[in-house]
Amino acid sequence: MGLTKEETDRFVTVNGIELHYNEAGSGPALICTHGGGPGANAWDNSKYVIDDLSKTFRVILLDLPGWGESQKLVKRGDVPLDVYVAKLLRDFMDELGIDKAHQYGSSQFAPACLRFGIEYPDRVGKIVVQSSEFGPLPADPGPGIKSLIAFAQGPSRDKMQTIFEYFTPRAEFRPASVVDNRFEKAMAPDHLASRREFPNAANSDLTDVLSKLRAEVLYVCGNDDGMIPVTTALDALKMIPRSRAVIWGDRSGHFVLTEHAAEYARIVTDFLTN
Structure with a gap:
């Protein structure tokens, strides 16, 4: 029997936000957030690896404002999303008494982890980035991103099914129970309204500042992700000085830590400890 959500649940108030x-x-702290899609949350994103990773690290799976069980309808103001979340991560660490932490970020919120490393270099260990872009969004997004937009404009179970078909081409990784759970989380009161305050488009263009990053970065992704092109991994290697990438083949998708949990945990543990 592995760790359960209920036994690991915690709450804290940071800057007036629960x-x-x-x-x-x-052990060393590893803070894991999640992506920005409807219904995303840190527990569902990382629950398949928390048992293995917690053997070596103090693993913290953090719901960002508006997602999971964190406070809804939080106002970001005009601060860029990556800057806002990086500062929140710093203040969260202060509240928990953590001087330094490794950071993991997925998709929409991965830029915040990179920004954290740039702005607070003495507070970061290493950084793991999953399936994310770092520059301006394309004027005409791909069909995967369009499926997220379509859901936000008129949510339905069928539209969530379509999203998952872009998340991963392999049906065994998107059973009905997983899609149902994500749809239920997406329909939580005030969640979709909260997402509008934290859009992916509010992230900064990091392409000109990533060269300042001194932390080591591991980029992980699947070769058949319908949301983020696999070529973004090569872009990351060009832009981030101390970087390396692991790309899973065999039609792997957006959530490699779910699709390849045991191997992911081994690779990440080795990266963070050596």
């Missing part, structure tokens, strides 16, 4: 997180293990 944040939910799950925590397990001891």
